[in-house]
Amino acid sequence: MRRSRRALPVLLSVTLGAALAACGGGSGADGNALTVYGAPHGELLSAMADGFTQQTGIKVNVRPGADAELANQIVQEGKASPADVIMTENSPAMGLADSRGLLARVDTATVAQVPSKFVPSSHNWVGFAARSTVLVYNTKALAPGQLPVSIMDLAQPQWRGRVGIAPSGADFQAIVSAVLALRGETATRQWLDGLKANAKAYSNNIAILKAVNSGEVAAGVSYHYYWYKDRAAGGVSSGNAELRFFGNQDPGAFLSTSGAGVLASSKKQPQAQQFLAYLTSEAGQKVLAASKAMEYPLLPSVTNSVLRPISVLDPPEVDPAKLNGPEVVTLMQKAGLL
Amino acid sequence: MPVLGVLVALLVLLPLGFVASYVATSSWAEIRQLVLRPRTAELLWNTSRLIAGCVLACAVLGTATAWLVERTTVPWRGLWRVLLVAPLAIPAFVNSYGWVSLLPGASGYGGALLIVTLSYFPLVYLPVGAALRGLDPALEESAFTLGRGPLRVFWGVVLPQLRPALAGGCLLVGLHLLAEFGALQMLRFPTFTVAIYEQYQSSFNGPAANMLSAVLLAYCLLLLLAELRLRRRARYARVGSGAARPAPRVRLGALTLPAVAGLALLAALSLGVPLGSLVYWLAKGTTSHVAFGPLGVAAATSLGLGATAALVTVALALPVAWLDVRRPGRLATLIERSTYFGNALPGIVVALALVTISIRVVPALYQTVPLLTAAYAILFLPRAVVGVRAALAQAPPVLDDVARSLGLSAMAGLRRVTIPLTAPGLGVGAALVFIAVVTELTATLLLAPTGTQTLATRFWASSDGLAYGEAAPYAAVMVLLSTPATYLLTRDMRRASSG
Numbered sequence: 001m002r003r004s005r006r007a008l009p010v011l012l013s014v015t016l017g018a019a020l021a022a023c024g025g026g027s028g029a030d031g032n033a034l035t036v037y038g039a040p041h042g043e044l045l046s047a048m049a050d051g052f053t054q055q056t057g058i059k060v061n062v063r064p065g066a067d068a069e070l071a072n073q074i075v076q077e078g079k080a081s082p083a084d085v086i087m088t089e090n091s092p093a094m095g096l097a098d099s100r101g102l103l104a105r106v107d108t109a110t111v112a113q114v115p116s117k118f119v120p121s122s123h124n125w126v127g128f129a130a131r132s133t134v135l136v137y138n139t140k141a142l143a144p145g146q147l148p149v150s151i152m153d154l155a156q157p158q159w160r161g162r163v164g165i166a167p168s169g170a171d172f173q174a175i176v177s178a179v180l181a182l183r184g185e186t187a188t189r190q191w192l193d194g195l196k197a198n199a200k201a202y203s204n205n206i207a208i209l210k211a212v213n214s215g216e217v218a219a220g221v222s223y224h225y226y227w228y229k230d231r232a233a234g235g236v237s238s239g240n241a242e243l244r245f246f247g248n249q250d251p252g253a254f255l256s257t258s259g260a261g262v263l264a265s266s267k268k269q270p271q272a273q274q275f276l277a278y279l280t281s282e283a284g285q286k287v288l289a290a291s292k293a294m295e296y297p298l299l300p301s302v303t304n305s306v307l308r309p310i311s312v313l314d315p316p317e318v319d320p321a322k323l324n325g326p327e328v329v330t331l332m333q334k335a336g337l338l
Numbered sequence: 339m340p341v342l343g344v345l346v347a348l349l350v351l352l353p354l355g356f357v358a359s360y361v362a363t364s365s366w367a368e369i370r371q372l373v374l375r376p377r378t379a380e381l382l383w384n385t386s387r388l389i390a391g392c393v394l395a396c397a398v399l400g401t402a403t404a405w406l407v408e409r410t411t412v413p414w415r416g417l418w419r420v421l422l423v424a425p426l427a428i429p430a431f432v433n434s435y436g437w438v439s440l441l442p443g444a445s446g447y448g449g450a451l452l453i454v455t456l457s458y459f460p461l462v463y464l465p466v467g468a469a470l471r472g473l474d475p476a477l478e479e480s481a482f483t484l485g486r487g488p489l490r491v492f493w494g495v496v497l498p499q500l501r502p503a504l505a506g507g508c509l510l511v512g513l514h515l516l517a518e519f520g521a522l523q524m525l526r527f528p529t530f531t532v533a534i535y536e537q538y539q540s541s542f543n544g545p546a547a548n549m550l551s552a553v554l555l556a557y558c559l560l561l562l563l564a565e566l567r568l569r570r571r572a573r574y575a576r577v578g579s580g581a582a583r584p585a586p587r588v589r590l591g592a593l594t595l596p597a598v599a600g601l602a603l604l605a606a607l608s609l610g611v612p613l614g615s616l617v618y619w620l621a622k623g624t625t626s627h628v629a630f631g632p633l634g635v636a637a638a639t640s641l642g643l644g645a646t647a648a649l650v651t652v653a654l655a656l657p658v659a660w661l662d663v664r665r666p667g668r669l670a671t672l673i674e675r676s677t678y679f680g681n682a683l684p685g686i687v688v689a690l691a692l693v694t695i696s697i698r699v700v701p702a703l704y705q706t707v708p709l710l711t712a713a714y715a716i717l718f719l720p721r722a723v724v725g726v727r728a729a730l731a732q733a734p735p736v737l738d739d740v741a742r743s744l745g746l747s748a749m750a751g752l753r754r755v756t757i758p759l760t761a762p763g764l765g766v767g768a769a770l771v772f773i774a775v776v777t778e779l780t781a782t783l784l785l786a787p788t789g790t791q792t793l794a795t796r797f798w799a800s801s802d803g804l805a806y807g808e809a810a811p812y813a814a815v816m817v818l819l820s821t822p823a824t825y826l827l828t829r830d831m832r833r834a835s836s837g
Contacts, residue, residue, distance in 0.1 A: 035788055042799070063788035064799070065539075072542030076694075080701045082788065168536035203523060206804045214442060237804075329540045336377045338533075338540060 033059035034271055037070040038087040039170065040258060044129070044293035045087070051287040052278045058271050067093035067170030068325055074263065075100050084266040085275055087128075087258070090174035092325030094125045094259040103261040104269065110277045118257050118298050120321030125261030127320065128279040129288055130296040131223040132313050133175050133254045135244040136209055141218035147244050151175075151221065151252025152183070155194020164208040164220035165199045167337040171223055171256070176332065177323040178254035182316055185331070192335035201337070206237075213241045223256070225294035228307060232292065247314040255315035258295070340669060342657035347676035349654070350716050353683055353691035354555070361552045364545070372549040377533070381550075385529040385557070388450060388522075389512050395455040396511045397504060400462025403601065405492075408470040410588045412597050419828075421605040422463050427824040428612050429777035430457040431520025432797070432813045436612030438524050439619065439806040450527040456608040457521070458514055462507035464828075469503035470496075475585035488588075501568070509565035516558050517684035519780045520798060530554040534686050535780065543694050551687045558682035616817070619810035629808075632796065637815050640793040643782075644775040644819075646707070647714035648722075648768040654715055655722035655767060660756075662723075663730040664738075674723065681720045688713050689784035710785045717781065718774045722767035729763020730756075769823040776819050793819075 038045045042064070049060040063083070065073065071093035074081045081102075088094055097103055103124040111123050118127030135154075137147065141162075148154060154163050166172050180188045200217055202208045208220035209227060224245075230238040246252035260279055262272040278284045285302040288295065296310050297303065303310075332338040361369065407418050425433070434453045437444045444453065473496065481491045497504075519531045528536075530550055537547035590597055658677050661670040692713055696704040703709045733756060741751040757764070779794045786795070793812045800809035 041803075061789045068540045069538060069542050072544060076542055076697050077704075080697075080704075082705060168539055170539075173540065201528075202526065204802065207526075210442065210804060216443070326541070329546075333372075333375070333377065333546060336375070336380065338377070338536060338546075 036085045037083045047291040071096045084272045087260040091257045091320035092323040104264040113280045127257040129258040137219040159198045162218040164217040179251045228294040249316040343673040347673045353688045356691035396459040399459040404467035425608040427820040433612045434521040436615035445526040450525045461510045465503035505568040644772040647775045648771040651715045651722045651771045655726045659727035685780040689781040713781045718771045721770035725767030729760035733759040773823045
């Protein structure tokens with residue numbers, strides 16, 4: 001009993017000290033910092049944010065999350081949103097935020113920097129990176145002749161149990177939104193039903209790459225850069241895997257745009273616009289190309305020579321502003337994939 | 339005190355009220371569209387078969403190991419007592435990380451059943467072991483003299499007396515499973531909690547996530563009711579004078595070797611695999627680099643949040659426990675029961691409710707440490723109440739009266755007499771809350787202020803990206819932080835049974 005009486009004050013002071021330390025370390029309450037709701041991978045986001053801070057001295061505070069989560073979050077938060085900038089990996093989420101009137105018009109000079117197919121007609125957000133849909137396949141399980149011609153073929157019975165997808169991820173949902181925009185609702189519904197029967201669900205594209213590489217599934221729907229990143233790091237999880245680019249303007253050749261927008265409610269409009277200008281500037285795009293992210297820079301003057309050139313991908317024409325995220329989620333819920 | 343108690347109860351009931359009113363204000367068509375669909379059936383089936391399998395496995399493993407250690411001549415009992423509780427210091431999502439990173443095929447129902455059982459069987463072992471030690475052997479001896487064999491005595495006399503402990507342990511396992519997210523997501527076995535998080539990622543606090551939340555909550559309440567029924571009202575204490583002797587131990591003889599081998603195998607699977615895997619990834623990870631900066635910040639954040647939440651939660655538990663012990667009555671019971679609901683609330687349900695409530699009603703609290711702390715308090719209040727109530731019950735109330743009669747005010751009496759007397763109990767309650775907060779994942783992911791990263795969220799971000807080496811240091815620190823608190827919890831038990 002006596003020991004405990006002495007122990008309590010010690011315990012209390014240790015606890016309080018730790019609590020104070022945490023408040024100092026965690027919250028990062030810098031009044032000038034930009035708050036970015038950012039879905040892109042940490043390595044890409046932090047490389048570009050660091051570059052921006054170096055150039056401008058403005059700090060960037062990132063709240064990570066998934067595309068649709070962050071877009072719906074700013075919809076819910078409305079005018080009170082703490083965010084200044086939203087960055088998503090795919091454009092459906094940007095479209096959602098834009099359709100609710102939450103985004104400010106992007107500076108004309110910034111819009112002018114970016115090729116027009118990566119900017120929506122509203123000019124309320126801009127693309128800053130692109131990623132290509134691919135089929136990653138195990139070279140021991142599938143010969144080149146056995147590969148599907150179109151991504152739509154994966155709904156056919158011969159693929160039962162042999163294909164991996166990540167249905168809860170924004171990447172796959174963006175691919176579905178492209179299928180919906182290109183082939184219409186009925187075809188999309190049938191395709192999703194086929195995938196519900198055929199596909200093994202993984203939590204993300206990295207898990208798909210590993211499963212394909214180990215032969216757990218023969219093939220998987222993914223974006224190009226997971227494979228390139230792993231090959232660049234020694235190929236531990238991609239040695240047995242190759243990429244099939246569908247081309248031919250197939251929905252499976254969909255080129256997805258990562259976008260950024262300034263919130264209309266932000267009280268730091270000039271700094272936030274400056275951030276977008278940096279993301280799409282030659283300096284920002286070079287940081288992207290030189291990072292380990294392996295995503296496509298959008299400026300024709302900046303290229304990553306490791307990647308299959310963006311000019312030969314032959315993607316389908318999809319207006320990034322027309323991709324419908326909520327509709328896709330509803331269709332996937334009906335198919336039982338979500 | 340009663341006012342404080344009522345306020346605490348209201349705080350705990352907030353998420354429950356939110357979900358109920360959400361369902362009540364939804365149209366029937368919407369409910370039908372979101373709830374009555376094949377995916378819900380699939381989740382219900384997955385969740386139910388996991389609970390059934392895991393609860394059964396934990397009941398068998400927990401009871402068998404407790405019986406071996408407490409009632410037989412199996413050697414090295416002190417060692418087994420530690421090893422059988424130690425898995426509690428390894429969060430389930432670290433355990434499944436340990437398995438999956440070594441055996442990527444350990445997924446689906448089989449993998450999930452094996453791994454969560456290894457994580458949760460101590461929840462049955464602990465109460466059953468304690469109950470076995472407290473049993474009066476006289477009853478069993480009477481049964482023997484009436485001609486019953488050892489098996490029939492165990493089945494007919496011992497087991498019924500273990501029922502409250504067994505039911506309580508099984509309920510805890512079930513509730514932990516319903517709330518488990520990290521481990522099951524990693525094992526690719528979707529249950530309700532996993533699906534709610536996926537809905538959250540696709541639609542933030544959209545209707546589908548809230549509707550699934552309501553179904554999950556109903557499931558939790560059902561489990562709570564089932565346990566209450568199972569326990570029934572019966573007398574388990576000795577009637578009349580005299581005290582129970584320690585029971586004689588069963589001689590294992592030739593069965594000693596298989597018994598030791600079984601216990602060793604269990605320890606190897608539940609501790610050896612996750613810890614071995616951690617060491618493997620730590621060693622492998624250091625060949626690249628360990629980012630000590632972020633690790634230090636995350637550790638300080640977890641420590642700070644854990645300590646704050648422990649303080650706040652114990653403070654909230656005080657009026658609840660004090661009323662229950664010192665002013666028993668209908669109101670006190672009602673308040674105590676309401677806080678008990680925290681046990682049945684998965685982190686994801688509480689977090690979703692608080693996100694919506696704070697955005698709509700108190701935007702000043704949105705994405706702040708106070709709101710996150712409130713979530714922790716709601717989730718872990720029952721753990722604090724248990725410790726505080728036990729301590730208060732042992733502190734003689736007459737001392738409070740003496741303090742008052744010597745001229746201390748009620749508050750001063752509380753500060754100078756009651757709290758020092760109950761310090762050990764408060765400490766245990768705080769330790770329980772602390773462990774839970776350090777390893778909490780879902781509420782932290784949804785509610786933490788922008789830029790705040792804890793050990794658990796850092797670990798999750800890395801392991802979700804299958805960067806196992808990067809995740810290892812965070813897991814190791816979580817295990818290190820949980821160990822002293824786990825030790826503290828079991829210390830009294832081990833001291834009581836050192837004979």
